[in-house]
Structures are given as structure tokens and as C-alpha cells.
Amino acid sequence: MESIEISAKSEEEAVDLALAELGLSRSEVEVVVVKKGRGGLFGLGSEEVRVRVTPLGLFSSEDVDVGGMAKEVLENLLSLAEISASVNLGAKGSGDEAVIPLDIEGEDLGILIGRRGETLSSLQYLVNLIVSRRLKSRVGVVVDVEGYRQRRYESLRLLARRLADQVRSTGRSLTLEPMTAGERRIIHLELRDDPYVTTQSIGEGEARKVAILSKSNSRENLP
The missing domain is CATH 3.30.300.20 (K homology (KH) domain)
Incomplete structure (x- = not known):
């Protein structure tokens, strides 16, 4: 069973027509709006909605x-x-x-x-x-x-190394700005094998961030 495309005056009507033709229910298909409809004055210049309906499991x-x-x-x-x-x-x-x-x-x-x-x-x-x-x-x-992600991740790796050097020199922990889970992972991976520092995620939700700590006194200097 293949995907089909149907045009109608509304998205709901187009989906209903497609479901009837496929003999499936709404939960059994994936719906993508291929073209948005547009209303016109007194019906003049109006365009129909077009949807592509694909059976799940296809x-x-x-x-x-x-x-x-x-x-x-x-x-x-x-x-x-x-x-x-x-x-x-x-x-x-x-x-x-x-x-x-x-x-x-x-x-x-x-x-x-x-x-x-x-x-x-x-x-x-x-x-x-x-x-x-x-x-x-x-x-x-x-x-x-x-290439935003690649540039961002490379800058995070450089930042992680620079801050790790500071922590190693001073023995004092440093905390980065709040980051997404993917960005925090970059910091953790970059410093995972560092013999002098360790990393820890702290905070909750959107405020979650990475702290870089000296391995010699990581418990005492966590901010």
C-alpha cells in the first residue's frame, strides 16, 4: 500500500477522503500537508489544501x-x-x-x-x-x-580545555553557562580522560549546566 495525495477545501476533508480510499483509520497513517490552502473572496482565487497520507508500517x-x-x-x-x-x-x-x-x-x-x-x-x-x-x-x-552545530561544538571543546587548564592551575572549580543536553555532553566527553579535572552536571531544567572540578578536591570546591 503506497502513499496517496488528496486535495480538498480543508485539511480535515482531505484526510477523511484519503482514509476512505485507503480503508484505514487516522491512527494508522502519517499525514503531511503538502500545500496549504488559501481562501478567496466569494470563492474566487481560492486554493485547496493538499495532503500526503502514508500508512504506518509501510x-x-x-x-x-x-x-x-x-x-x-x-x-x-x-x-x-x-x-x-x-x-x-x-x-x-x-x-x-x-x-x-x-x-x-x-x-x-x-x-x-x-x-x-x-x-x-x-x-x-x-x-x-x-x-x-x-x-x-x-x-x-x-x-x-x-554548519552551526559543528562550529558550536568545536568552540565548546576549546572552551572546555581552556577552563580545565584554569581549574588545574588554581584548584578552584568553574561553572559554565546553562546548556542543552547535547552541549553538556560535548564538555563531558572532551574532559572525560583528563587526569586532573572531572565534570558534573548541576542545576535543573533549562538552568542545568556543567561544573569543572579539580580531581584533588572535587567535593570541597563544587559551587
């Missing part, structure tokens, strides 16, 4: 281009947000934790990054959620905006 990670699927999902999300940009699919990594890299390119894309990369993280979460539901298995998609 895909499997063994016989489908997961990278291509993730790219399409991200492009649809950008289109719905009326953001003009292109999506580039990078080479998938290898191993059990292989990820699928997607990089967004365009003009004035700061809105997709957000404060401390939070908007970008939310967008990445949505892409992973949609693709995982289609495949009924977990996938690893990394969404970036013109």
Missing part, C-alpha cells in the same frame, strides 16, 4: 532510503513554516550509532537556531520523531544550519 529501515525520507520530512516542515531554504543530505556514519546528517542552507536562518540552539534542537526532535514513527524504529538524524 517503511522499514532495510528497504527504504532513510536519509532521503528524513530530508523530505525536514523540507516539508520548512515549507509549512514558510521558510525558504535548501536541505543537504550528508554521508551517513558507520557503526551502531550511525547518524544521518542534514544541513539547512539559506538566508537569514538564525530563526531556526534560536537561543542557545534550542529551536534547532526542537526541529531535530520533530524530524527524528516523524521518521521513527514511519519506520517504527529509532533513527538518528542530526539537523544543522549551515
Whole structure:
């Protein structure tokens, strides 16, 4: 059973028509709005909504281009947000934790990054959620905006090394600014094998941050 696209006056009507044709319920399909409708004065110049309806369980990670699927999902999300940009699919990594890299390119894309990369993280979460539901298995998609993550992570690694040197020299702990879970992980991994310092996440929620402590007196100097 393949995906179908249906046009109608409203999204609800288009979905109902697609479900009737497929013989499925709403919980058994994935719905993507391909084209938003537009109302017109007295019906003049109006455009119908067009949706793509895909039965869940249609895909499997063994016989489908997961990278291509993730790219399409991200492009649809950008289109719905009326953001003009292109999506580039990078080479998938290898191993059990292989990820699928997607990089967004365009003009004035700061809105997709957000404060401390939070908007970008939310967008990445949505892409992973949609693709995982289609495949009924977990996938690893990394969404970036013109190399922002790579630059950010590299700057965090350099910052971690510089602050670790300060802690080693002074013996006093230092605390970084609040970070996302992914950014905190970069700090922890960078200093994991350092013989002189250790790291610890402190705080709750959006205020959670990383403290860098001297191994010689890590209990005494935690802020």
C-alpha cells in the first residue's frame, strides 16, 4: 500500500477522503500537508489544501532510503513554516550509532537556531520523531544550519580545555553557562580522560549546566 495525495477545501476533508480510499483509520497513517490552502473572496482565487497520507508500517529501515525520507520530512516542515531554504543530505556514519546528517542552507536562518540552539534542537526532535514513527524504529538524524552545530561544538571543546587548564592551575572549580543536553555532553566527553579535572552536571531544567572540578578536591570546591 503506497502513499496517496488528496486535495480538498480543508485539511480535515482531505484526510477523511484519503482514509476512505485507503480503508484505514487516522491512527494508522502519517499525514503531511503538502500545500496549504488559501481562501478567496466569494470563492474566487481560492486554493485547496493538499495532503500526503502514508500508512504506518509501510517503511522499514532495510528497504527504504532513510536519509532521503528524513530530508523530505525536514523540507516539508520548512515549507509549512514558510521558510525558504535548501536541505543537504550528508554521508551517513558507520557503526551502531550511525547518524544521518542534514544541513539547512539559506538566508537569514538564525530563526531556526534560536537561543542557545534550542529551536534547532526542537526541529531535530520533530524530524527524528516523524521518521521513527514511519519506520517504527529509532533513527538518528542530526539537523544543522549551515554548519552551526559543528562550529558550536568545536568552540565548546576549546572552551572546555581552556577552563580545565584554569581549574588545574588554581584548584578552584568553574561553572559554565546553562546548556542543552547535547552541549553538556560535548564538555563531558572532551574532559572525560583528563587526569586532573572531572565534570558534573548541576542545576535543573533549562538552568542545568556543567561544573569543572579539580580531581584533588572535587567535593570541597563544587559551587
